[in-house]
Amino acid sequence: MKKPIVAIMYDFDKTLITRDMQEYTFIPSLGMQPDDFWDGTQTLASEQQMDSVLAYMYAMMIRAEANGKPLKREDLVECGQHVVYLPGVEDWFERINGYGKEAGVEVEHYVLSSGLKEIIDGTSIAKHFKKIFASEFLYGEDGKAIWAKMAVNYTNKTQFVYRINKGVLDISNNADVNASTPESDRRVFFNNMIYLGDGLTDVPCMKLVKLSGGHSIALYQDGQKEKVQPLLKHERVDWIFQADYREGQPLDVAMKNLIYKLGVDNTLIRLSNDQKKEIDAPIAQ
Numbered sequence: 001m002k003k004p005i006v007a008i009m010y011d012f013d014k015t016l017i018t019r020d021m022q023e024y025t026f027i028p029s030l031g032m033q034p035d036d037f038w039d040g041t042q043t044l045a046s047e048q049q050m051d052s053v054l055a056y057m058y059a060m061m062i063r064a065e066a067n068g069k070p071l072k073r074e075d076l077v078e079c080g081q082h083v084v085y086l087p088g089v090e091d092w093f094e095r096i097n098g099y100g101k102e103a104g105v106e107v108e109h110y111v112l113s114s115g116l117k118e119i120i121d122g123t124s125i126a127k128h129f130k131k132i133f134a135s136e137f138l139y140g141e142d143g144k145a146i147w148a149k150m151a152v153n154y155t156n157k158t159q160f161v162y163r164i165n166k167g168v169l170d171i172s173n174n175a176d177v178n179a180s181t182p183e184s185d186r187r188v189f190f191n192n193m194i195y196l197g198d199g200l201t202d203v204p205c206m207k208l209v210k211l212s213g214g215h216s217i218a219l220y221q222d223g224q225k226e227k228v229q230p231l232l233k234h235e236r237v238d239w240i241f242q243a244d245y246r247e248g249q250p251l252d253v254a255m256k257n258l259i260y261k262l263g264v265d266n267t268l269i270r271l272s273n274d275q276k277k278e279i280d281a282p283i284a285q
Helices: 034-048 052-066 071-081 089-103 118-122 158-166 174-178 199-213 225-233 250-280
Strands: 007-011 106-116 132-141 145-150 193-197 215-220 240-241
Touching: 007 158, 034 052, 052 132, 052 145, 071 132, 089 106, 089 250, 106 118, 106 158, 118 132, 132 158, 158 174, 158 193, 158 199, 158 215, 193 199, 199 215, 199 225, 199 240, 215 225, 215 250, 225 240, 240 250
Parallel strands: 007 106, 007 193, 106 132, 193 215, 215 240
Antiparallel strands: 132 145
């Protein structure tokens, strides 16, 4: 019998790594401080009434070109080798998969990020994700970035929750993701979804998953607990934890218990469905 699928969805910046991914090597390569770069993109977005993600992608292209080194995919992928993970992240995925195996479910991991797919692709943990939904550049024949192929902001992130729910992971396939699909035919049930993020930009996904029967978790780093407490108070999330993925830490213990709970829930649901089928089955003469 096919195992139920549990989908764990992650934001990336400040959820799996310590800060925004551009701050490790890309922004320093421009001779800029991170605050100056981000302030500039915010000013651009405000003056031009521009989406903030498109603004930072445009700024990356323009500033890299002005610095004499146009954006190329291989350079961004290389940036991914220099990110700094939060404690326990690198060991997390296989451990969580093991909990799923013990609980009788199949765990899948997904990224839903406004950051850059190219940089995420270059990280050592990229191999653990079934799909990475993130912003991405389009490149010309000379290999230079020429356009934003995908811009993921905090509201359109929610479409990827539905794509995972329905198993429509090809982002060019809009017909199937918008088609009416009975809940029983969907690949990943909402109650088997878990979303992890670090703040307000994750609220639409957190709230969607929680209201649909899944679970949402807000994470914080040292000294930042107060930032996520309102998310718990106003029921945007189910729990808040320090972003420490090491075995035995509160996040790990809670995730283990949640996966075990989902395993039991799915077993009982399957039992109920089997009993209903027996009732509806024709009586042998």
